[in-house]
Amino acid sequence: MAQNAKVTVHPAYKVGEISERLFSAFLEPIGTMVNGTMFNPKHPTADEQGFRRDFIDALKKTKVPAVRLPGGNFVSAWQWKDSIGPRDQRKVHLDPAWHQYILNDVGHDEYLQWAEKVGTEPLYTVNMGTGTIQDAMDLVEYTNQAGGTYWSDLRKKNGHEDPYDVKMWYLGNEMDGPWQLGSWDKNPEGYGHKVLETSKAIKWIDETIETGVCGSSAPFMEGFPAWDEAVLDKCYDVVDYVSVHHYHTAAPGDTKALLGGSLYYEDFINTEIAMIDYVASKHRSPKQVMLSFDEYGAMQRPLQELHPGYGRYNMARNHYRFDPERRYILHDPDNMPERQFPGGDMINALSMASIQLALLRHADRVKIGCMTGGLPALAASNHDHVWRAASHYVFMQLMKYAKGVALDAKVESETYDMPGYAIEDTSQYTGKEGVNYIDAASAWDEENNRLAVFVINRNEESDYPLTVDLKGFEGYKPTGAYKLHTNDLELKNTYENDELLMPEEEKDYTFENGEFKLYVKPLSWNVYVFEKE
CATH class of the missing domain: 2.60.40.1180 (Golgi alpha-mannosidase II)
Structure with missing residues (x-):
C-alpha cells in the first residue's frame, strides 16, 4: 500500500480565468481526418456537401468549443483562392508539405461551413509560407466583410450570404520549422516583420479579430527561445497570442515517462511566458500577450538509433534530403487505410489528460488549447462508424467541470x-x-x-x-x-x-x-x- 497522498485546494490559490477555448481540437487534411472521416460523399450519412453527418452529429453533442483549421503544415503552400467556387472549376495542387494531392474538394468555405454544422468556433490558420500580405487581406475580407467589395460579394455569390465572422487568425504554422514551405528558421526578424505588417493590415479590415504569431514548434528547436524573442520583438504591439506546439514521446512501456511528460509542457510554457513578458518590458507595454497551445499530443515510440557527434540540433539537415523514389499520394475518401494505434484506450486517455491538466494549471496565460487528436478523442471513427473512446469521457468531463478560475492544487x-x-x-x-x-x-x-x-x-x-x-x-x-x-x-x-x-x-x-x-x-x-x- 502506498503512503498517504494529499491535494489541497483553497479559494486563495487562484491562478486565472479558464477560457472556453482551452479544451479545443485541431484539424488538418492528412491521414483520414478530412478525407474519410470529415468528408466522404459515398458514406451512407453524407450530406449534400459530402460531409459525414454521423461525425458531425457526434461532435455537435460534445459542444467542442473551437477547432483550429485547416492546418497545420498543409497551409504553408495552400492557395485558398483556388479552393472556392464551383468544385468542378477548382484547381488541383501538389502539397509538398505532406506529399499529397490537394483536390480542393474541401475548400475554404467547406471548412467554415462544416464548423457551423458542428457548432464550433473556427480558429483559422493563414498561409504565411508562400502566401503574401495581400492574400491574407483578401482572405479576411472574403470571410468577414458583410458586402460591398469584390471579395465579400464573391463569398455571397459562392453561396454564403452572411460573413463567417472568424475571430481568431493564426499567422502561419511552425514558421521556425525547416519542414515548412517558406520557413523563417534562419530569419526570425523577417518573419516577425511580416507578421507585423500582416496583422496590422487584417486588423484594419476587421478590428474585432485576434491574431497569433508562431513561437517555437517544439522545445527542441535550435533557436528556442531566442527565435521566439526575435520574432515577437518585431510584432508585439499587433498580436494577441504566441502559438506553440509540442508532441511528447516516450518509449513503449515507459508509462512513468509518458505520464510525466506534462512536466516538459510546463517547462515549455514557463519559458514562453518569461520570454513574452521580457519582450513586453522591452516595449514598455502594458499589454499582455497570451499563449495558444494549439497542437499537442503524447505518444509511445521506439527509441531510434542515435548519431553521436551528429547532434540534437539537426532538424534542418534532416529535412533537406530528397528521395527520388517518393511519390505524391492521391487520397480517396472512401478508400482510406485504417489507423490502428497499439495498446488500449486507457494509457492514451491518461497521457492526453495529463497535458490538459498542465494547460489548466496555467489558465492565466494559456487561453487556447487544441489537442491534435482532439476530434478522434471526442468522436473515434473508422470508414463506417463513429463511437466514443475512453478519451471522449475524459475530455467531456474537463469541458463540463473545468469552468471559472483555475486553482493551484x-x-x-x-x-x-x-x-x-x-x-x-x-x-x-x-x-x-x-x-x-x-x-x-x-x-x-x-x-x-x-x-x-x-x-x-x-x-x-x-x-x-x-x-x-x-x-x-x-x-x-x-x-x-x-x-x-x-x-x-x-x-x-x-x-x-x-x-x-x-x-x-x-x-x-x-x-x-x-x-x-x-x-x-x-x-x-x-x-x-x-x-x-
Whole structure:
C-alpha cells in the first residue's frame, strides 16, 4: 500500500480565468481526418456537401468549443483562392508539405461551413509560407466583410450570404520549422516583420479579430527561445497570442515517462511566458500577450538509433534530403487505410489528460488549447462508424467541470525519478527528479458555487489513500465522484460497445471536517465535484 497522498485546494490559490477555448481540437487534411472521416460523399450519412453527418452529429453533442483549421503544415503552400467556387472549376495542387494531392474538394468555405454544422468556433490558420500580405487581406475580407467589395460579394455569390465572422487568425504554422514551405528558421526578424505588417493590415479590415504569431514548434528547436524573442520583438504591439506546439514521446512501456511528460509542457510554457513578458518590458507595454497551445499530443515510440557527434540540433539537415523514389499520394475518401494505434484506450486517455491538466494549471496565460487528436478523442471513427473512446469521457468531463478560475492544487505524494532519455537525435529529454505520483488540477466556478478537482494516479501498481483538503471551502460538500480505471490496459472501446471504458461513480469515500478521503486506483483518472448549498 502506498503512503498517504494529499491535494489541497483553497479559494486563495487562484491562478486565472479558464477560457472556453482551452479544451479545443485541431484539424488538418492528412491521414483520414478530412478525407474519410470529415468528408466522404459515398458514406451512407453524407450530406449534400459530402460531409459525414454521423461525425458531425457526434461532435455537435460534445459542444467542442473551437477547432483550429485547416492546418497545420498543409497551409504553408495552400492557395485558398483556388479552393472556392464551383468544385468542378477548382484547381488541383501538389502539397509538398505532406506529399499529397490537394483536390480542393474541401475548400475554404467547406471548412467554415462544416464548423457551423458542428457548432464550433473556427480558429483559422493563414498561409504565411508562400502566401503574401495581400492574400491574407483578401482572405479576411472574403470571410468577414458583410458586402460591398469584390471579395465579400464573391463569398455571397459562392453561396454564403452572411460573413463567417472568424475571430481568431493564426499567422502561419511552425514558421521556425525547416519542414515548412517558406520557413523563417534562419530569419526570425523577417518573419516577425511580416507578421507585423500582416496583422496590422487584417486588423484594419476587421478590428474585432485576434491574431497569433508562431513561437517555437517544439522545445527542441535550435533557436528556442531566442527565435521566439526575435520574432515577437518585431510584432508585439499587433498580436494577441504566441502559438506553440509540442508532441511528447516516450518509449513503449515507459508509462512513468509518458505520464510525466506534462512536466516538459510546463517547462515549455514557463519559458514562453518569461520570454513574452521580457519582450513586453522591452516595449514598455502594458499589454499582455497570451499563449495558444494549439497542437499537442503524447505518444509511445521506439527509441531510434542515435548519431553521436551528429547532434540534437539537426532538424534542418534532416529535412533537406530528397528521395527520388517518393511519390505524391492521391487520397480517396472512401478508400482510406485504417489507423490502428497499439495498446488500449486507457494509457492514451491518461497521457492526453495529463497535458490538459498542465494547460489548466496555467489558465492565466494559456487561453487556447487544441489537442491534435482532439476530434478522434471526442468522436473515434473508422470508414463506417463513429463511437466514443475512453478519451471522449475524459475530455467531456474537463469541458463540463473545468469552468471559472483555475486553482493551484497543492500536491503531496510519493515521488519517482525519470532518467533522461533520447527518442532520436532531436528529441532528447533531461531527467526529472521528484515527480509526484499524484497529478492534480482544480477549477472553481464561483458563480455557480461548484468546485472540481481532477486527479491522475501515475502509479502503475498501487492504490493511493488520498485526502482532498477543502477546509477553505466552507459549506461545500461532495456531489459527485467519478473514476476511470481498468485492470486490462489493452481494452479498447468499439462501435459495438463504447461503454467498456467510461467513468463510473465512486461511492466509497468519506467527507468530514472539510476533508474528502478515498482510495484512487493505479493508472486512473478521477474527478471530484463539490457544491455549496
